[in-house]
Amino acid sequence: MTATTIDQMQLIVEEVYRTESRRVLATLIRLLGDFDLAEDAMQDAFAAALRQWSAEGVPDNPRAWLVSTGRFKAIDNLRRRARFDKSLPVLAEQLDEAADEFDEVLDEEGIGDDRLRLIFTCCHPALAPEARIALTLREMCGLTTEEIARAFLTKPATLAQRIVRAKSKIRDAGIPYQVPGPEELPERLETVLHVIYLVFNEGYSASSGESLTRADLSSEAIRLNRLLLQMLPETEVMGLLALMLLHESRRVARTTPGGDLVLLEDQDRSLWDRELIAEGQALVGQALSRGPVGPYTVQAAISAVHASAPSAAETSWQEIVALYDLLMVATPTPIIELNRAVAVAMLEGPEAGLAIIEAILARGDLTEYHLAHSARADMYRRLGKADEARAAYTRALALTQLEPERRFLEGRLQELAV
Amino acid sequence: MKYLLLIYGDEQVWDAAGRAACYEESAELARELHEQGKLLGTNALMPVATATSVVAGGGKRVITDGPFAETREQLGGYFLVDAKDLDEAIEIAKKIPGGRLGTVEIRPVYEVEGLPV
Numbered sequence: 001m002t003a004t005t006i007d008q009m010q011l012i013v014e015e016v017y018r019t020e021s022r023r024v025l026a027t028l029i030r031l032l033g034d035f036d037l038a039e040d041a042m043q044d045a046f047a048a049a050l051r052q053w054s055a056e057g058v059p060d061n062p063r064a065w066l067v068s069t070g071r072f073k074a075i076d077n078l079r080r081r082a083r084f085d086k087s088l089p090v091l092a093e094q095l096d097e098a099a100d101e102f103d104e105v106l107d108e109e110g111i112g113d114d115r116l117r118l119i120f121t122c123c124h125p126a127l128a129p130e131a132r133i134a135l136t137l138r139e140m141c142g143l144t145t146e147e148i149a150r151a152f153l154t155k156p157a158t159l160a161q162r163i164v165r166a167k168s169k170i171r172d173a174g175i176p177y178q179v180p181g182p183e184e185l186p187e188r189l190e191t192v193l194h195v196i197y198l199v200f201n202e203g204y205s206a207s208s209g210e211s212l213t214r215a216d217l218s219s220e221a222i223r224l225n226r227l228l229l230q231m232l233p234e235t236e237v238m239g240l241l242a243l244m245l246l247h248e249s250r251r252v253a254r255t256t257p258g259g260d261l262v263l264l265e266d267q268d269r270s271l272w273d274r275e276l277i278a279e280g281q282a283l284v285g286q287a288l289s290r291g292p293v294g295p296y297t298v299q300a301a302i303s304a305v306h307a308s309a310p311s312a313a314e315t316s317w318q319e320i321v322a323l324y325d326l327l328m329v330a331t332p333t334p335i336i337e338l339n340r341a342v343a344v345a346m347l348e349g350p351e352a353g354l355a356i357i358e359a360i361l362a363r364g365d366l367t368e369y370h371l372a373h374s375a376r377a378d379m380y381r382r383l384g385k386a387d388e389a390r391a392a393y394t395r396a397l398a399l400t401q402l403e404p405e406r407r408f409l410e411g412r413l414q415e416l417a418v
Numbered sequence: 419m420k421y422l423l424l425i426y427g428d429e430q431v432w433d434a435a436g437r438a439a440c441y442e443e444s445a446e447l448a449r450e451l452h453e454q455g456k457l458l459g460t461n462a463l464m465p466v467a468t469a470t471s472v473v474a475g476g477g478k479r480v481i482t483d484g485p486f487a488e489t490r491e492q493l494g495g496y497f498l499v500d501a502k503d504l505d506e507a508i509e510i511a512k513k514i515p516g517g518r519l520g521t522v523e524i525r526p527v528y529e530v531e532g533l534p535v
Contacts, residue, residue, distance in 0.1 A: 124504075126508075174503040174504045174526060175504045175505075176503035176504065176505050
């Protein structure tokens with residue numbers, strides 16, 4: 001090999017870090033049985049790579065080299081620290097003895113499994129929901145604590161604390177590093193998908209100020225879901241990916257350059273990303289034909305109907321209402337009922353939609369949810385009942401803090417005042 | 419790992435027949451766990467009305483009637499188990515009959531050195 005300068009090697013190692021660091025970490029966590037030990041070991045391995053590869057060239061299998069080096073670094077580390085802690089030599093010996101089993105873990109399939117183990121551990125239901133999100137972004141996506149804190153508008157110290165606590169609980173409570181068995185899988189997968197969807201929504205629902213970092217969250221969620229789908233091609237994994245891709249296809253169209261909200265019916269559909277739509281629709285088709293479908297797939301199917309309609313008026317509302325009926329069977333929540341009401345209003349007229357919304361509110365559900373009141377206001381507006389519409393928009397306005405939504409509602413109120 | 423599975427529930431929701439059936443099923447679960455080598459101990463507790471607390475205060479131990487905390491759900495019994503990991507402990511917790519109408523809290527045991535076996 002020709003001499004490589006340290007600068008060139010820096011670039012090579014950075015590239016390997018970008019593509020391999022999460023896999024290396026996932027395997028090291030399994031081999032070392034400890035998140036922090038594994039993270040230190042991985043950093044040490046990459047530091048060693050920079051020095052050693054410059055002299056000896058890049059190994060044939062950089063990932064295997066990094067895992068093996070990281071593991072030896074960890075054992076060294078434990079031995080050095082053993083002078084201060086009596087329990088550590090035992091651990092170092094155990095790790096050393098495990099070296100024989102080591103070669104078999106480096107095959108491609110085994111490492112894929114490690115990342116799957118990692119995501120199930122990070123999203124374990126015994127961890128607090130905020131901790132699952134933070135840990136997943138930190139360990140699976142490799143985001144720094146500062147990046148995660150910025151995206152979630154939290155103090156880095158708070159977020160770091162959350163991650164430390166979660167790691168302690170994983171260790172002290174004995175949360176396993178494994179893919180759940182077939183019996184537990186559906187329930188546990190739901191938790192993982194929920195974390196991914198929350199990350200996506202965090203990046204999708206806000207649209208000003210922090211928009212840059214937040215859009216990154218959506219793409220992290222999509223990337224994570226793609227990875228999960230490779231390892232675990234379950235119907236709902238396809239469904240969620242389809243749902244996010246179809247939402248993502250409308251990102252540019254759903255706000256004005258000034259950051260104002262544009263409702264689906266008013267969006268310039270030529271701005272929709274056709275490539276994302278095609279991929280999303282193909283996944284919906286695949287999920288529906290595989291079955292049995294869950295709530296993410298049905299929501300993706302609804303989104304797919306919208307995506308193929310040339311305009312709001314030319315949308316197959318019948319199909320959409322039918323899909324909402326299906327969704328109401330699977331997950332009968334007031335929010336789904338509200339969305340169904342909006343679709344019913346498009347199919348049968350505003351009175352029919354209004355009746356459903358009034359029934360939800362009369363039951364005491366969604367009374368503090370701004371979108372329930374703005375949907376209700378919209379029905380009144382379309383019925384020409386300006387006073388009722390105004391009252392409902394005002395109520396919605398009082399219930400939301402999101403700046404783009406406030407501007408939208410204020411705009412509607414002004415239109416009614418004319 | 420050792421886990422203590424604490425069974426909490428509202429004592430009022432159990433009638434005599436339900437309670438008797440619960441004890442019978444619990445004994446069966448205990449036998450099953452024992453055969454698998456996972457049971458370290460289990461007991462049902464007398465109602466919270468029988469509880470006495472010894473509370474430290476003002477440099478002495480004061481004796482009071484009643485449990486440590488007045489809550490809607492009371493500690494009614496426990497299983498001490500040896501499980502591979504938290505997932506196995508959760509599996510066992512889900513099977514505990516006394517948890518059907520309440521909560522089973524899973525606490526990993528901290529191993530203190532020098533305890534008699």
